[in-house]
Amino acid sequence: MDAFVVMPNHVHGIVVIVGAGLKPAPTTTRHGLPEIVRQFKTFSARRINEMRGTPGVSVWQRNDDEHIIRNEESLNCIREYIANNPLKWQLERENLGIAGGGF
Template identity: 50%
Template sequence: MRYHPDIHHRRSIRLKDYDYSQAGAYFITICTKNRECLFGSIVNGEMLLSAWGVIVKNEWLRTSIIRPNIVVDEFVLMPNHLHGILVIVDTDCRGTLQRAPTVERFGKPTSNSIPTIVRLFKSTATKQINELRKTPGEPLWQRNYYERIIRNERELERIRKYVINDPLKWSLDIEDPERQKDYQNTAEYFKRMFEE
């Protein structure tokens, strides 16, 4: 089917005009393409990583190594998605790369913004996994991802608890292929979950 802008449009869940490179905490959820369970399995409430899952976990952790102003907070890798909290720390000791403009200009990515971090993470993990499974160019992730700006300490603690306990609740998780029919979309679910 050919692309038609009136039918095939994606509604962005991002806040209009919000600077996603500013200091703060962000809750990120990234799903595999078609929610395929590639990263391991849940056994007795514990995530057992596949070789591909190990690659994804290592790349997520590398985020704070290659970006000194990013802190990887709580995260969990599930069979077909990753939940993680990224914290952008406001610091004056940033390198040249971190001094890039914070407003996207002419549709170009902004250095160290949440969209750029997620895009590069997905790209690097995909390349490594495709080399391992000998499927060059094969998509690994859904086109987009879910993110939420964490607004206060109470919400941060609630999200941390959710992330930590996610493997224990896999049979109830909306990303479990057995449960997906129960929810229209991930954004609606998380909006309800984190409303105060």
């Protein structure tokens, strides 16, 4: 992970995939971003539900918003967005008057 933040109902993060590019990484096992995200959601939901005592309850939304960061400028903008997201959440909660924030 390059940068990440855990929000009350979602996570933002930059995943660095070593060897990513036009050719496959020189490893015996390759996992693309969709598989990495799927595994993260599966294992974290299982652990969250164990802690809550709510086995099988859905934790994460079904879709993801992902894209490839292609340059330093974009990387820096996304890092800034991630760093500032908790403040935006708090402001949104206060402005909307909704417990847990708006969707």
